[in-house]
Amino acid sequence: MKIGSEEQLKTLLRTRGLRFTPDRLRVFRALADTPQPLSVPALINIVAPDGVNQATVYRTVEQFLALAVVQTVLLHDGVVGYELVPPFSSHHHHFICLDCGNVQDLPADRVDSALTKSLQGLGLKAVGHKVDIYGQCEKCHEDTD
Amino acid sequence: MKIGSEEQLKTLLRTRGLRFTPDRLRVFRALADTPQPLSVPALINIVAPDGVNQATVYRTVEQFLALAVVQTVLLHDGVVGYELVPPFSSHHHHFICLDCGNVQDLPADRVDSALTKSLQGLGLKAVGHKVDIYGQCEKCHEDTD
DNA sequence: TTGTTATTGCAACAAATTCGCAACAATAAA
DNA sequence: TTTATTGTTGCGAATTTGTTGCAATAACAA
Structure with missing residues (x-):
């Protein structure tokens, strides 16, 4: 299940001429492992300890959005969150x-x-x-x- | 219609011990006059020329949210917008x-x-x-x- | 009209987001 | 494997966006 999704992400990225990097995988896994939508700052908190740079998280989320890997969700307090969409979830x-x-x-x-x-x-x-x-x-x- | 809504806003505010001020009315009208949800920066653009301070707009939107005068809406580009809710719309x-x-x-x-x-x-x-x-x-x- | 108290403006502050660019690393091809 | 290509990342500063404290102001009940 998880491995399959990651393979799909890899394929999707390469199809678009993009690269399947460790940082992108870390962001992807953070989203896949969290049952709730995550804001960018929340994502940063999760992946920063693994050495992913703040700016990289912003850029990755933006790309995932353009690739339709994630979608935006409005959290209760007016914060924008991101979550995986089918076929990734x-x-x-x-x-x-x-x-x-x-x-x-x-x-x-x-x-x-x-x-x-x-x-x-x-x-x-x-x-x-x-x-x-x-x-x-x-x-x-x-x-x- | 519009006047009725404004009366309702006035009543609602006073019921909660809050005040019906010109600034709040301006923000309310900006929302009522715009057929699309507005982000805070967009609201500021509209009411700032009328002399409403930036901080006031943020505070007003927050209050309207607490009073359930407005609700948040997610715009297509991941921006949070605000719009009136029933009975105001x-x-x-x-x-x-x-x-x-x-x-x-x-x-x-x-x-x-x-x-x-x-x-x-x-x-x-x-x-x-x-x-x-x-x-x-x-x-x-x-x-x- | 007056007193009480919510509201506002201001300006400093804090947080979130973006940017340029050199160094780096994922791929595809040799 | 090795290499060349080119997308990606880190860094840190600049920018944008949102927040806060407090004194001055104004709404409004009595």
Whole structure:
């Protein structure tokens, strides 16, 4: 699974004339190993101890974005986070707890078809979507009771 | 319509012991008059000529967020934007053109019920949601043909 | 009108992001 | 393997973006 993804990243990079470097792999792994979207500063905290330079992280994230390896996600406090997208991770949506700020993944299949239909007749051509749902996660819901 | 919203803002602020000031009204109007979500720098560009200080804009946006007068929206280029939410604007979702970056509103009613259902059985309590759909807007779709 | 207290402006500060460029290293080809 | 090519990185400074403290100001309830 993980190795397969890394091979795909390698192939994708080379296809575009880019290089598969240790630093890029470190950033990729940080994203793959973290269940939550990461901001650039958060990413820097993770990979800096491995010797990856701050500027390199910015450049890598920008490239991953251009390559559609990652997508941006809005965290609860208005911070932009990055996460892997298919085929590097499963297609999913987010449930963001308004109490604790935790972001958890939601399986996407239940909502996808409905969204596609909702565009019919509007002259718009969808190639992707992002759904964020806000509320209380199970834990915080219990605390409130 | 507009006057009604401003009255509501005034009431909301006073209810919380906050004040209805000219600066806050200017920021509110900038948001109400712009059909797209605005980043803080963009807001500053709009209201600075009217004498609103940069720091004031940041503080006002933060307050509007806490008061749920605005919500954050992720623009196509990873920039965080702010827009009014109900009852200050209609409930809607976004269609973001990947070609030109334009953000247009989508009527929300078609997708809302489907989203609510999708959470059943997960132990999550939704109080709101945000749906962003990406693709080509009508204009850019024509250009591609 | 007046007192209370939230708000603002200012300017310094802190954090986040970008930039140029020389040294380096991943590839493909020899 | 070795080499040449050229994409990548590190560094540090410059820039942009966002934050803070505090005195002066202004909103507004009484």
